[in-house]
Amino acid sequence: MVQYIPPPDYRSLLPPLLACLPTAFVSPRPPPALLPLLSPILRQRVQHLAATAISSADSWLPLLCWESEPAQRLVDLVSESNAFELHPVSGEIDFGDVEEILYRQLDEETLQARIAVTDMGLVVIYLWCEGDQEGGGNGWRVSEVRPLESEGDNCSVGWWASMAQAEKKAKDKMMDDALREGEDNSVAQGGGSGVPTITGEEEGEHDDDDYWAQYDQTPGGRTPAAKSPGPSTTMNIHARMTSEADYYAQYAQVQPEMDNDDPSENRESFGESSLNGDVITSSAHQSTPPELAPFQGSIFCLPSELGRDSADLDLKYPAASSPRTRSTTISRLEETAESQSMAEVAVKQHISTSIKSLFRLCRSTGVERLDFDRMVRTELETLSMMTEDD
Missing domain, CATH: 1.10.287 (Helix Hairpins)
Structure with a gap:
């Protein structure tokens, strides 16, 4: 939604501003009525710099102009002119004729209006401000006050008669600046030959692109339009599984550095080994007492045999010395x-x-x-x- 910006009404904007200018020679501090009339940036400038005034001779009037030489001429103009005296009947300053209001747009958010008061020799530049709570909301605020330049200075260059024309010229200027910047960059990169050169950083980026592009060169990666994508997907999965299996199979051929047994070495020079691989098992069997040897018989027997050998069975299978639950309880008590x-x-x-x-x-x-x-x-x-x- 395009916001409507009304043109500045100089009949209501100029009188309160012109009435505050002569007070600059009375007090080094600006009057409270002046601050709401200024733009936020100019308001901060006047507040902070006027607060640091050393003597009463220091005036805040030069702070309304952003250039030192025009600021000094502004002080001389206001101090020597009789046009800032109040009218005896209306009680207001009669500022006389005003030239045609001109507009200038610096960017998408900066719109200025130029009001030239010819009888007083002043130029007041207003800025359209949105959301200015100290100034009373949206409206035109004073961005700069400077003396009226002579015709030879071409002070009105870059200003246009309407806001629409100023907006159009600003867009054209931004487009021209962007094109000119692009041409300058291309010439600088091409070394003036018109052919762009590839820098080391760009070459590294191309290498990275080539590296990641290799992942698209898998078998079946491009499926013809006439075929179904089902078989191609199956082939891709099968090829991927096969390649992964081959990859992990290579680990079986790796000889660890800490392994003393190297299959690639010649074993004939060492002779036959006297170890059968069961040294620990055989030594355990030899050291086991007969009464602790594992039971070799069958636990299934007839009733007659059960009655005859009940005493032997009692000796061979003694009851557990302690239940499992008791040991669990003891361990829990110890942990607690x-x-x-x-x-x-x-x-x-x-x-x-x-x-x-x-x-x-x-x-x-x-x-x-x-x-x-x-x-x-x-x-x-x-x-x-x-x-x-x-």
């Missing part, structure tokens, strides 16, 4: 006791650390050792009284 002891130690350490910290705090604030001991004993006695009440 251990956790409680650790918690008790942690609490004691915390109390000790807290008392030391309190003592350091008291010593840093100038509290004596006796006073600290007295406070601690008082608190302990209070705790004993609370315990007795409980």
Whole structure:
């Protein structure tokens, strides 16, 4: 939505501004009525710089102009002119004729209006401000006040008779600047030959693009339009699985550096080994007592045999010395006791650390050792009284 911007009404904008200008020679501080008339940037400039005035001779009037030489001429113009006297009948300043209002747009958000007061020799440049709470909301605010230049200075160059024309010229200028900047960059990169050269950074980017483009060169990556994508997808998955299997199969051919057994070496020079691979197992069998040897018979027998060999079975299969649940309970009790002891130690350490910290705090604030001991004993006695009440 395009916002409507009304043209500046110089009949209501100029009188309060012109009435404040002569007060610059009375007080080094600007009058309160002037600040709402200024743009936010110019308002901050006048407020901060006028507050640092050393003597009453310092005037805030030059701060309304952004250039030093025109600012000095502005002071001379206002001090020597009689046009700033109030009219005896209306009580306002009669500023006379005003030239045609001209407009200039610097960018998408900066629109200025130029009002030339010929009888007073002043040029007031207004800026359209949105959301200016100190100035009363949206409206035209004073951006600069400067003396009217002579015709030879071409001070009106770049200004246009309407806001639409100023907007169009601003867009054309931004487009021309962008094209000119692009041409300058191309000439600078091409070394003046008109052919763009590839820098080291761009060459590195092309290398990266070529590297990542290799992932698109897998088998079946491009499927003809007449075929279904199903078989192509299956072929891609099969090819990917085959390549992964071949990749991981290479690890079987790797000889670890810490492995003493190298299959690639010649074994004939070492002779036959006397180890059969069961040295540990055989030694375990030899060291096992007969009464602890594993049961070799069958646990399934007839009732007659069960009655005859019941005594032997009782000896061969003794009952467990302790139930499983009992050992679990004991382990839980041990863990609980251990956790409680650790918690008790942690609490004691915390109390000790807290008392030391309190003592350091008291010593840093100038509290004596006796006073600290007295406070601690008082608190302990209070705790004993609370315990007795409980």
